[in-house]
Amino acid sequence: MLRLKSTLAALSVSAMLSGTAIAADPIKIGVVTPLSGTYAGIGQQVRWGLELATKELNATGGIMGRQIELIFEDEEANPSVAVQKAEKLFQVSKVDFLTGTVNSGSTLAVGQLAERSDKLIATTVSFADSITGDKCSPNVFRVNAKAGQQSAALAAWLVKAKPQAKVYYLGPDYEMGRSTVAAFKSNVDRVGGQSLGEVFAPLDSKDYTQYFGQLRAARPQVLYTSVAGNDTVRLLTQLQEFGLLEGLTILGASGTVTAQNIAAIGKAVEGFVTGVGYTAEIDTPENKKFVAAFQAANKADPDLYGADSYGLIYAYKAAVDKANSTETAKVRDALRGLAWDTPQGKKTIRAGDHQAEQIMYVVQVTGGKFKIVAQVAAADAIGPDVCTRF
Amino acid sequence: MRDAITLQTRAGHWLVALLVLGGLVFAVVGFATGDTFYLRLATEALIFGGLALSVDILLGYTGLLSLGQALYFGLGAYVSALALIAWQSFWAAIGASLAAALVCGLAGGLIANRVRGVYFALITFGMAQVLAKAVYNTRALGASDGLIGVPVLDINLGLFSVSSASPVGFFLFVLAVTVLFYVLAAYLLDTPFGRLLIALKANENRVLFIGYRTSTLRLGSYLVAAVIATLSGALYPMLRGFASPELLFFSTSGNAVITVILGGVGTLVGALYGSVLLTIVKSVVGSWTEHHLIVIGLIFMAVVVLLPKGLMGLVQPALVSVLGRGSRR
Numbered sequence: 001m002l003r004l005k006s007t008l009a010a011l012s013v014s015a016m017l018s019g020t021a022i023a024a025d026p027i028k029i030g031v032v033t034p035l036s037g038t039y040a041g042i043g044q045q046v047r048w049g050l051e052l053a054t055k056e057l058n059a060t061g062g063i064m065g066r067q068i069e070l071i072f073e074d075e076e077a078n079p080s081v082a083v084q085k086a087e088k089l090f091q092v093s094k095v096d097f098l099t100g101t102v103n104s105g106s107t108l109a110v111g112q113l114a115e116r117s118d119k120l121i122a123t124t125v126s127f128a129d130s131i132t133g134d135k136c137s138p139n140v141f142r143v144n145a146k147a148g149q150q151s152a153a154l155a156a157w158l159v160k161a162k163p164q165a166k167v168y169y170l171g172p173d174y175e176m177g178r179s180t181v182a183a184f185k186s187n188v189d190r191v192g193g194q195s196l197g198e199v200f201a202p203l204d205s206k207d208y209t210q211y212f213g214q215l216r217a218a219r220p221q222v223l224y225t226s227v228a229g230n231d232t233v234r235l236l237t238q239l240q241e242f243g244l245l246e247g248l249t250i251l252g253a254s255g256t257v258t259a260q261n262i263a264a265i266g267k268a269v270e271g272f273v274t275g276v277g278y279t280a281e282i283d284t285p286e287n288k289k290f291v292a293a294f295q296a297a298n299k300a301d302p303d304l305y306g307a308d309s310y311g312l313i314y315a316y317k318a319a320v321d322k323a324n325s326t327e328t329a330k331v332r333d334a335l336r337g338l339a340w341d342t343p344q345g346k347k348t349i350r351a352g353d354h355q356a357e358q359i360m361y362v363v364q365v366t367g368g369k370f371k372i373v374a375q376v377a378a379a380d381a382i383g384p385d386v387c388t389r390f
Numbered sequence: 391m392r393d394a395i396t397l398q399t400r401a402g403h404w405l406v407a408l409l410v411l412g413g414l415v416f417a418v419v420g421f422a423t424g425d426t427f428y429l430r431l432a433t434e435a436l437i438f439g440g441l442a443l444s445v446d447i448l449l450g451y452t453g454l455l456s457l458g459q460a461l462y463f464g465l466g467a468y469v470s471a472l473a474l475i476a477w478q479s480f481w482a483a484i485g486a487s488l489a490a491a492l493v494c495g496l497a498g499g500l501i502a503n504r505v506r507g508v509y510f511a512l513i514t515f516g517m518a519q520v521l522a523k524a525v526y527n528t529r530a531l532g533a534s535d536g537l538i539g540v541p542v543l544d545i546n547l548g549l550f551s552v553s554s555a556s557p558v559g560f561f562l563f564v565l566a567v568t569v570l571f572y573v574l575a576a577y578l579l580d581t582p583f584g585r586l587l588i589a590l591k592a593n594e595n596r597v598l599f600i601g602y603r604t605s606t607l608r609l610g611s612y613l614v615a616a617v618i619a620t621l622s623g624a625l626y627p628m629l630r631g632f633a634s635p636e637l638l639f640f641s642t643s644g645n646a647v648i649t650v651i652l653g654g655v656g657t658l659v660g661a662l663y664g665s666v667l668l669t670i671v672k673s674v675v676g677s678w679t680e681h682h683l684i685v686i687g688l689i690f691m692a693v694v695v696l697l698p699k700g701l702m703g704l705v706q707p708a709l710v711s712v713l714g715r716g717s718r719r
Contacts, residue, residue, distance in 0.1 A: 036683060083630050087426070088431075091425075105636070116542070174527050175529060
């Protein structure tokens with residue numbers, strides 16, 4: 001009997017404790033990101049970036065005095081899996097916020113789920129314009145640069161570096177390849193460049209020389225391409241073998257030349273130019289500090305995914321501090337128009353479409369490494385707000 | 391005295407009854423605790439169970455290995471999503487999906503059934519890849535982003551209506567539909583047509599010698615499987631609110647084959663149990679480690695080696711002998 005009483009007393013004490021402890025419960029952030037498969041490398045950077053920021057904030061008291069807890073789930077780069085895992089995090093783990101989705105299809109599908117579950121999500125990777133464009137959602141934010149910003153930044157640089165440039169386009173023959181070329185072409189037309197022609201080669205083309213006749217006849221100063229992976233290797237080395245790189249500047253999408261294929265392209269990659277939202281080369285004290293901390297924690301350099309994910313945690317902290325709450329409606333209001341500091345410089349979330357405005361960088365390969373050649377102001381790269389849903 | 395096939399079918403019916411009972415208990419518990427996630431996960435398991443059921447009709451009864459059944463699942467998902475966005479009507483979505491299933495199933499069946507064995511597997515695989523690529527590159531269908539914005543709908547069933555947003559309501563609805571698929575498949579396979587399919591699996595030449603046109607039989611079986619897979623797919627966007635090209639990918643077809651082998655080939659009910667089990671294992675192991683594919687691969691290997699007749703091989707023989715004794719008395 002005595003034992004029962006003391007157990008009851010202990011229970012009531014612990015109940016009281018847990019009652020008062022609610023304020024100190026951790027803030028849970030769900031992360032649905034690819035941890036296996038083709039995109040595991042991107043998911044790794046997302047994870048490193050989020051974990052580094054979380055560790056830094058937790059060491060200085062977390063958010064509103066509450067620690068941050070990250071809960072990871074493998075998205076497998078498949079929207080069906082992503083939605084199922086996101087629902088688990090929303091309903092079972094009761095996360096306050098969710099991020100991590102990589103492919104645009106997953107972000108859109110999870111965004112719709114968030115809207116129906118009255119939760120907020122943010123992507124730090126997906127770049128399809130539609131996410132903050134015609135398929136925008138009041139519950140979805142994007143803190144990384146969308147495809148349109150990369151392309152606008154490149155065009156803004158082009159008009160200064162080569163006014164009235166004559167541009168030729170070569171893209172991979174599938175939907176995404178065609179839409180990236182169309183987007184850059186409209187940017188070139190907007191800034192007064194001259195478009196000479198375009199050609200689309202099948203994915204995994206072995207031989208690009210069949211297009212070189214057209215290319216030479218058009219006499220362009222600039223070739224824009226959105227091929228990726230091994231296609232870039234073949235295209236650029238074949239251009240070099242045919243002596244066509246002489247006097248020709250190659251511009252590309254941000255995925256055209258990456259750490260994965262730059263070594264294989266060799267000398268032919270020299271002078272390649274692209275527009276990005278982040279590069280470890282950014283020469284500011286904030287970025288140097290971030291890169292050093294990232295290297296110390298993960299023994300690897302951060303790329304744009306790691307940096308954008310790192311910045312997101314600080315954006316969420318700023319918003320929750322401002323709202324003094326983790327409630328969806330209040331945090332949404334706080335995120336709209338929020339300006340915060342990241343290693344990439346100041347970012348601002350545009351209230352009209354939930355897209356982060358940020359300085360864009362134009363980088364060129366010099367001596368086998370990307371070097372920053374220009375900065376494009378956030379306002380010049382963001383483009384019009386086409387979201388009509390809110 | 392009943393023959394072995396009838397007894398086995400009877401055993402299957404009992405196991406389905408057990409599944410329904412389990413489903414009802416689960417629904418009551420889920421409703422009482424106000425659960426959302428597990429009820430909707432179980433709904434998804436049943437939807438993919440329907441797809442696996444269609445694979446089992448081909449693999450377990452007709453002896454045709456389809457590596458592209460996702461073609462019909464994805465077809466159903468896209469047609470249903472488009473119909474729901476356009477008309478917000480459940481019956482319009484189901485009607486459109488059924489029409490698409492019949493047309494595409496007939497066309498696909500005529501192509502695939504020209505060949506047998508490994509060539510059949512390759513052709514079904516190829517057809518699914520072609521459709522997946524086409525959808526992946528079609529702007530009007532959302533291309534690689536998929537179709538989102540499928541509305542939450544009320545399914546009007548005459549006497550009452552069920553909201554696709556109600557976890558327990560939609561779970562019970564999908565449970566009923568899945569059982570309907572099972573009943574339809576089990577009934578068809580119990581008719582002389584079904585017996586001929588089983589004979590076809592054993593020895594196609596002999597069926598030909600008795601005087602049956604085997605190509606028609608194979609086409610019929612293919613068409614039934616296509617309809618069940620398409621209608622299962624049509625339920626998917628009602629649950630999740632979107633359709634994506636990944637639903638047409640090989641991973642979906644391959645998963646359905648794994649489900650059938652796990653549950654027990656040629657049992658029909660095994661496909662449903664297999665799907666429930668695989669979904670639970672994936673969800674639990676997936677949250678536990680990012681190396682979940684290795685764990686699932688090991689489980690699959692263990693089942694193939696230790697339980698060649700799948701999970702149903704553990705219980706069905708015992709049930710058959712009990713039923714057999716009962717019928718002799």
